[in-house]
Amino acid sequence: MTVAASLGGTSPPRPIGFGIYGPGMIAGYHARAIAQIAGARLVAVAGRSAERAADFALRHGADFVGGGMEELAARPEVDVICVTTSAGMHLAPALIAIRAGKHVVIEKPMEIATARCDQMLTAAEAAGVWLVPIFQGRFGAGAAATKAAVAAGRLGRLVLASAYVKWHRTPLYYTGTRGSWAGDGGGALMSQAIHALDLLQWFVGLPAEVFCRTTRRVHREIEVEDTAVATLRYADGALGTVEATTAAWPGWQRRIELCGDQGSITLEDDRIARWDFREERPEDPIFRTPQRGGDLGSGASAPDAIDVEGHRRQLQDLVEALCEGRSPAVSGRSGRDGVALVEALYASAARKVPVRLYEFA
Secondary structure, three states: OOOHHHOOOOOOOOOEEEEEEOOOHHHHHHHHHHHOOOOEEEEEEEOOOHHHHHHHHHHOOOEEOOOHHHHHHHOOOOOEEEEOOOHHHOHHHHHHHHHOOOEEEEOOOOOOOHHHHHHHHHHHHHHOOOEEEOOHHHHOHHHHHHHHHHHOOOOOOEEEEEEEEEOEOOHHHOOOOOOOHHHHOOOHHHHHOHHHHHHHHHHHOOOOEEEEEEEOOOOOOOOOOOEEEEEEEOOOOOEEEEEEEOEOOOOOOOEEEEEEOOEEEEEEOOEEEEEEEOOOOOOHHHHHOOOOOOOOEOOOOOHHHEOOHHHHHHHHHHHHHHHHOOOOOOOHHHHHHHHHHHHHHHHHHHHOOOEEHHHOO
16 A cells, blocks of 8 residues: 555655656646645656656656656555556556556546456556546536536436537547547547546436447548447436537537426536526526636547646645545546446447347446
């Protein structure tokens, strides 16, 4: 168990040390987020490319570790390792970190298959460390208000729960392993809509059954889908739809719609666009006040257009959880559930029939 894991409710004797494995674009968000958190510091960086890792470490004031993941995980001052490689390469470095007793923060999706997620979850439980998938959308004010309203039963009987991710990516985006089954585990559903699907399951739970169709409408050079449409059926009989694409110019805000017989909410990125309830409460007008497009940014037109604030809030939660001896707000199991949902959608598209989620639970 690391120093950070054994803090309980006491003050840490030193800042919680972070390591980063995989110095790509998203790793910069982790590094900048860590720099903004009191009681945390970026200690060291490693990666498959020594040159890129060394440059990244220099830019962010951290040590460069030339021995790869094994050496990074062996550093005693590293308590948490952020795995920021492509999704299909999460498993191996995560297992090395876990077995070394490090907590692991892992970018979305957690992995490209539930079987691989299960290996990490089993190892983390055995080692007594946290496995935290990045789903920063849960930390927005709009998402929090929506979650609270659903939990309070304000929607009444759920009727529809849907997610829409109509984004744009250029052909240049699909370089290297992007757009491949081995690298990404999927296309618009797995790589882009995964955040919307996570919010949907956080708000109302996983559907019981899905029926999906996928296609490549514009990005014909990739292996995976650039467009998908699905219907959802929940265990209580409520229905929903999912639309996801990376081929829609110029890219619209991610939208979640929750509709019930007592109220309905529309969330655009993290901005509450509609907040309507049969029985009004005094605080309701606050949520109808025109807001800016949320403070977490939007990846609708470019992956680097998101704001670092979402990562900062989630990593801040982890630091506080370690200091307070509690569980982080986002569990490894929830990351696994998101992958299970996408696997079910892909299975339905391949079989051309509805698929029950229990096959992947």
